[in-house]
Amino acid sequence: MAGGKRTAAEQTGEIRGGAAEQGSDPALGAPEQPGALLRAAGPRVLAWAADYLEHVRELPVLAQVQPGDIRRALPEQAPEEGESFERVLADLDRILLPGVTHWQHPRYFAYFATSAAEEGVLAEMLAAALNSVAILWRTSPASTELEAVTCAWVADLLGLPAGWHGHIEDSASTSTLAAVVAARAATGRDLVVCSDQAHSSVEKAARMVGMRVRKVASDASFRMDPGQLGDLDEAACVVATVGTTATTSVDPVPAVADACAAAGAWLHVDAAYAGTAIVCPEFRWAFAGVDRADTVVVNAHKWMLTPMDCSLLFCSRPSDLRAAFSLIPEYLRTPDAEDALSLSEYGPALGRRFRSLKLWAVLRCHGRRGLQEHVRRGVALAAAFEQWVEADPDWELCAPRPFSVVCFRRRGFSDEQNRALLDRVNSSGEVFLSGTVLRGSFVLRLAVGQYWTTKEDVVTAWDVLRREAAQLAQS
Amino acid sequence: MAGGKRTAAEQTGEIRGGAAEQGSDPALGAPEQPGALLRAAGPRVLAWAADYLEHVRELPVLAQVQPGDIRRALPEQAPEEGESFERVLADLDRILLPGVTHWQHPRYFAYFATSAAEEGVLAEMLAAALNSVAILWRTSPASTELEAVTCAWVADLLGLPAGWHGHIEDSASTSTLAAVVAARAATGRDLVVCSDQAHSSVEKAARMVGMRVRKVASDASFRMDPGQLGDLDEAACVVATVGTTATTSVDPVPAVADACAAAGAWLHVDAAYAGTAIVCPEFRWAFAGVDRADTVVVNAHKWMLTPMDCSLLFCSRPSDLRAAFSLIPEYLRTPDAEDALSLSEYGPALGRRFRSLKLWAVLRCHGRRGLQEHVRRGVALAAAFEQWVEADPDWELCAPRPFSVVCFRRRGFSDEQNRALLDRVNSSGEVFLSGTVLRGSFVLRLAVGQYWTTKEDVVTAWDVLRREAAQLAQS
Numbered sequence: 013m014a015g016g017k018r019t020a021a022e023q024t025g026e027i028r029g030g031a032a033e034q035g036s037d038p039a040l041g042a043p044e045q046p047g048a049l050l051r052a053a054g055p056r057v058l059a060w061a062a063d064y065l066e067h068v069r070e071l072p073v074l075a076q077v078q079p080g081d082i083r084r085a086l087p088e089q090a091p092e093e094g095e096s097f098e099r100v101l102a103d104l105d106r107i108l109l110p111g112v113t114h115w116q117h118p119r120y121f122a123y124f125a126t127s128a129a130e131e132g133v134l135a136e137m138l139a140a141a142l143n144s145v146a147i148l149w150r151t152s153p154a155s156t157e158l159e160a161v162t163c164a165w166v167a168d169l170l171g172l173p174a175g176w177h178g179h180i181e182d183s184a185s186t187s188t189l190a191a192v193v194a195a196r197a198a199t200g201r202d203l204v205v206c207s208d209q210a211h212s213s214v215e216k217a218a219r220m221v222g223m224r225v226r227k228v229a230s231d232a233s234f235r236m237d238p239g240q241l242g243d244l245d246e247a248a249c250v251v252a253t254v255g256t257t258a259t260t261s262v263d264p265v266p267a268v269a270d271a272c273a274a275a276g277a278w279l280h281v282d283a284a285y286a287g288t289a290i291v292c293p294e295f296r297w298a299f300a301g302v303d304r305a306d307t308v309v310v311n312a313h314k315w316m317l318t319p320m321d322c323s324l325l326f327c328s329r330p331s332d333l334r335a336a337f338s339l340i341p342e343y344l345r346t347p348d349a350e351d352a353l354s355l356s357e358y359g360p361a362l363g364r365r366f367r368s369l370k371l372w373a374v375l376r377c378h379g380r381r382g383l384q385e386h387v388r389r390g391v392a393l394a395a396a397f398e399q400w401v402e403a404d405p406d407w408e409l410c411a412p413r414p415f416s417v418v419c420f421r422r423r424g425f426s427d428e429q430n431r432a433l434l435d436r437v438n439s440s441g442e443v444f445l446s447g448t449v450l451r452g453s454f455v456l457r458l459a460v461g462q463y464w465t466t467k468e469d470v471v472t473a474w475d476v477l478r479r480e481a482a483q484l485a486q487s
Numbered sequence: 488m489a490g491g492k493r494t495a496a497e498q499t500g501e502i503r504g505g506a507a508e509q510g511s512d513p514a515l516g517a518p519e520q521p522g523a524l525l526r527a528a529g530p531r532v533l534a535w536a537a538d539y540l541e542h543v544r545e546l547p548v549l550a551q552v553q554p555g556d557i558r559r560a561l562p563e564q565a566p567e568e569g570e571s572f573e574r575v576l577a578d579l580d581r582i583l584l585p586g587v588t589h590w591q592h593p594r595y596f597a598y599f600a601t602s603a604a605e606e607g608v609l610a611e612m613l614a615a616a617l618n619s620v621a622i623l624w625r626t627s628p629a630s631t632e633l634e635a636v637t638c639a640w641v642a643d644l645l646g647l648p649a650g651w652h653g654h655i656e657d658s659a660s661t662s663t664l665a666a667v668v669a670a671r672a673a674t675g676r677d678l679v680v681c682s683d684q685a686h687s688s689v690e691k692a693a694r695m696v697g698m699r700v701r702k703v704a705s706d707a708s709f710r711m712d713p714g715q716l717g718d719l720d721e722a723a724c725v726v727a728t729v730g731t732t733a734t735t736s737v738d739p740v741p742a743v744a745d746a747c748a749a750a751g752a753w754l755h756v757d758a759a760y761a762g763t764a765i766v767c768p769e770f771r772w773a774f775a776g777v778d779r780a781d782t783v784v785v786n787a788h789k790w791m792l793t794p795m796d797c798s799l800l801f802c803s804r805p806s807d808l809r810a811a812f813s814l815i816p817e818y819l820r821t822p823d824a825e826d827a828l829s830l831s832e833y834g835p836a837l838g839r840r841f842r843s844l845k846l847w848a849v850l851r852c853h854g855r856r857g858l859q860e861h862v863r864r865g866v867a868l869a870a871a872f873e874q875w876v877e878a879d880p881d882w883e884l885c886a887p888r889p890f891s892v893v894c895f896r897r898r899g900f901s902d903e904q905n906r907a908l909l910d911r912v913n914s915s916g917e918v919f920l921s922g923t924v925l926r927g928s929f930v931l932r933l934a935v936g937q938y939w940t941t942k943e944d945v946v947t948a949w950d951v952l953r954r955e956a957a958q959l960a961q962s
Contacts, residue, residue: 046939047537049605054537057609058529061616062522075628079827082632090640094854097606100847104613111629115618123626128618130524131572134532137612138579140794140845141536143590143603151598153550154586157557165565182657183836193695202697213837216814220668220835221696222677313838319615320840339691352554360695361658362688363788365795370615372575379569464521 050141053097060101061133068117069464072441075113082111113444118464121473122438122446124257124285124417125390125461128319135373136319139366146364149352156355159368163324165375166310169383170290173303177330179355180312180322180367184284187309187325188251189217190337190359194307195249195278196223197336198329205244206251207236209258211282214251223248233412234259234450238267244275252279252305254298255286258448258457259411259419262286265301273304281308284323288315289391289415291383298414307333315416315461317374317386322367325359333358390416390460393470397458400474406481410455417459419450422481427454429484436480443473525616528572535576536608540591544939547916548592550585557586588919593939596948597913597921599732599760599892600865600936603794610848611794614841621839624827631830634843638799640850641785644858645765648778652805654830655787655797655842659759662784662800663726664692665812665834669782670724670753671698672811673804680719681726682711684733686757689726698723708887709736709925713743719750727754727780729773730761733923733932734886734894737761740776748779756783759798763790764866764890766858773889782808790891790936792849792861797842800834808833865891865935868945872933875949881956885930892934894925897956902929904959911955918948 085107115126128136146152146159163178181187188211192204204218208227218225226247228240236252244250250272252263265281272279281302287310289295302308308326312318327333338357356362378386394416401407401420411419421430434447434456447456458473560582590601603611621627621634638653656662663686667679679693683702693700701722703715711727719725725747727738740756747754756777762785764770777783783801787793802808813832831837853861869891876882876895886894896905909922909931922931933948 046540046543047605050533050537050540050608053605053609054533055530057613058525058533061613062525062529064616065521065525068521074625077628079624079628080632082629083636086633086636088639089643090850091854092856094852094857097609097848097852100606100610100851104844108629108633111632112617112619113626113628115620115626116616123622126618126620128615130522130528131575133525133612133615134528134572135575136615137608138532138536140603140608140611141539141591142587143601143794144587145590145598145601145788145795147598149554150549151588151590153552153554153588154557154583157555157586158561158583161558161561164563168564182840183838185836185838186661189695189835196697212814216812216835216837219814220664220812222671313620319618320620320838337691337695339687339694360664360691361660362691363658363660363795365657369579373572375565376575377569377572379566381567382569 049097056098056101060104065116065130068114069119071114071117073114073117073119073444074438074441075111076441077111082107116462117444118462118466118469119443119472120462121458121460122444123459124314125459125465126314126320127317127461127463129317129374129378129463131373131377132317132319132370135370139369142366144366146366147356147362148354152366153352155364155366155368156353158372159355160353162368162371162375163326166312166324167326169380170287170310171296171299172308172326173328177327177333177358178324179358180371181325181359182321182323184211184282184309184311184323185213185216186360187323188213188280188282189220190325190333191278191280191307191309192217192223192249193221194327194333194336195280196221198278198332199248199276201246201248201277203246204249204251205241205247205277207253207263209234209236209256209261210251210253211257211284214282230261234261236263236268238264238271241268241271244271244277247275247277249278249280252281254281254283254302255289255415257285258450260286260413260415260417261411262298262414265305269301269304278306279304281305284309284311285314286415287311288383289387291380292387295387295415312371312374315387315390316383317378317463318371322371327358330358386463390465393465393467394418394458394460396467397460397470397474410450410453416461417457419448419455419457421453421455425481430454430456433477433481433484436484437476440476440480442476445473524572531573531576535579540605543589543592544594546589546592548589548594548919549913549916550588551916552586557582591937592919593937593941593944594918594947595937596933596935597919598934599789600934600940601789601795602792602936602938604792604849604853604938606848606852607792607794607845610845614844617841619841621841622831622837623829627841628827630839630841630843631828633847634830635828637843637846637850638801641787641799642801644855645762645785646771646774647783647801648803652802652808652833653799654833655846656800656834657796657798659686659757659784659786659798660688660691661835662798663688663755663757664695665800665808666753666755666782666784667692667698667724668696669802669808669811670755671696673753673807674723674751676721676723678721679724679726680716680722680752682728682738684709684711684731684736685726685728686732686759689757705736709734711738711743713739713746716743716746719746719752722750722752724753724755727756729756729758729777730764730890732760733925735761735888735890735892736886737773737889740780744776744779753781754779756780759784759786760789761890762786763858764862766855767862770862770890787846787849790862790865791858792853792938793846797846802833805833861938865940868940868942869893869933869935871942872935872945872949885925885928891936892932894923894930894932896928896930900956905929905931908952908956908959911959912951915951915955917951920948
């Protein structure tokens, strides 16, 4: 959009909230000049966000508040009259910021470390300004088609076969829910099979829709053991994971695909985290057999630099997915409904945000090479940390490391002591790690993936771990 | 955040995409300075968004493209090397904008007209910059507690009883899905009952989870007829609607609540659109009996000025909701899990965006009075339009108008002619309306709700309708 002059009031930077000070005849006119608040308050908001990213590494990674602290600092009611946006920004600093666990912090190493690249942040504002709601194709042609195109781009980056359907859900929980619903509709069966390392969302989805779950034992490297799959005659769906949540192990998808094909079961591949790594040729091995899947989920908001939320669901059987979800009532029937893609027919939601805009911005501004460098940086940092652990007799590795997550523990410490160690480390605010239980034993996890993490940040994590372990050993 | 100096490169406004031009050792350093792109490209993005809102009324409301036009204008693959953000902005203008149906356009009158107020747009950027992921309380205390607080604010604005649980889902489809899942878990039954005017998401949710649906006939004013509810002994859930999608009719919630209480069925109230109107005392009647509901959904992204997506789900039986969705695996178990609220235990998703930030910004900057003025403006404009239709013998009203939606048709036109009329009106680009079928007859709908809609915009809609009807009558 070209043009646009500022009024004097805007140039003074006066920040005013909407309607409260208007007092206009409600039946006659609209409120303030459209765009005025963006011009007046926007520069300060931009500066806040830029300063936040520049200085976030000076803040404690894990929020140092107690449950209820934030809630008690906020009023119990919405204000009667509108306030200025400046007060919102001030309270963001004063009240909310201390309660933020900083996912954008370079020393965030918990769960799966994620990042919102700045291109994605800017695109998210544009998406909010456009406020498209993709119900049918015609209510949002650009967002619908860009969603299909960006998903095709990612499919291509990951080497998935051409021509698969792709769309974006909010989270892998929803993508997996959609997959099991489609699997049930396509097979008429109600059993979901996954390994004991599968993400909790599989069990949650099955429970939501009233399907049974059978968990298959994993092998010594935490991979699904296809020999344990057993009889799949009642299986609607087998969920294989490429990059499990605890250890990022990779299930043997080719063997699972064989078993699914023999039994007529739907194969859903959960690659929510590790899918991004497949942009690098050296990790392409982990997607062997995934071309035979019925559905695959890859979260761009995990390792692909895209802000929350952006979970990509790919499907090689789009007509089965559509059959499970399409339900166009008369009041949504439009002349073009037969020709045009309406993504609401492929998943649970009717109204859908313009989520593809941020993904598009990230893919364009980073390119294949930028994503590869980001993945390789994370993997190299995790590999370095792994070597330090391995070389230190006081510590032990607890699982193979295919990607950027290291599972380890202090040797000689009980589970309770390792849990206490994790608490101390996280309470320091210097780093934030998470833990998990493997074969009944508590282990710590260091997950690299934040965009701005440097080697020094990983060194700090190692230093803090050893310092706190030493103090714990003495106490 | 205070401070933050610009580099010379930033001050020249040079816009660079991330990693492509870095060439740094992937194992050693992070990419560019955090915040640099926000400073360099942000002002231009802000200006784009402000100019867009200022000039959107000059664009055709409904995108004037054909299916596939946008897709074909985009490359088939992601770029190899990162590009500048400037090129993304240029392509947004050149390729995507013609494919945008403008929900922010003052003459958007289709479905339910919505708006993203500028406070919400700015807050959405802040949420993306923070990139919080609320899995457990500790991963995002601020977003978790602000979500509870803002939901409590809205509950208070709508006169819901104090102490109800509230959280935010992406869409009413998901909120209703969560409600029926909880209803089944709480009752052990699998029948969902709603009126023939209920939103399609009820049927979609039931189908997803394998529940049956019974549709109850509505009365002459399109309200559920409680006398038709029949035997509810097998009903897990009755869905009553306050503001149906076709006509915004209001089901008799008190009578439905009586029937639910007698039968032990869960009462879910769908107030996705009309819930916002309840901020005005004169519309409080429409929430009579809603205090007896088990769950209520109100979409802040519909009439409450909040950008997509922000669907509020309230529940008077939080322990039943939690019982249906809580499934904390060991690797997510934390020391504070017993004390602190984790909203992922109350709905389908595990990872959740910081959606409450934009709602908070809107509620604070508009206040109760600003929301009331916005609702009253929309209702007054719809009432004016209704009067023009009623006074013109060539036209007829087709349903009562409780809020800001008018159902009408050209008298003497067949269904086919009224459909053709709607097509002509929308193809003009001057306004965008939708249609529906009532009792087998096609009718047009004018939905007022866009923040910047003026009386002149509604006059234009009426002028375009009469002009196109006259031309159609002649042809």
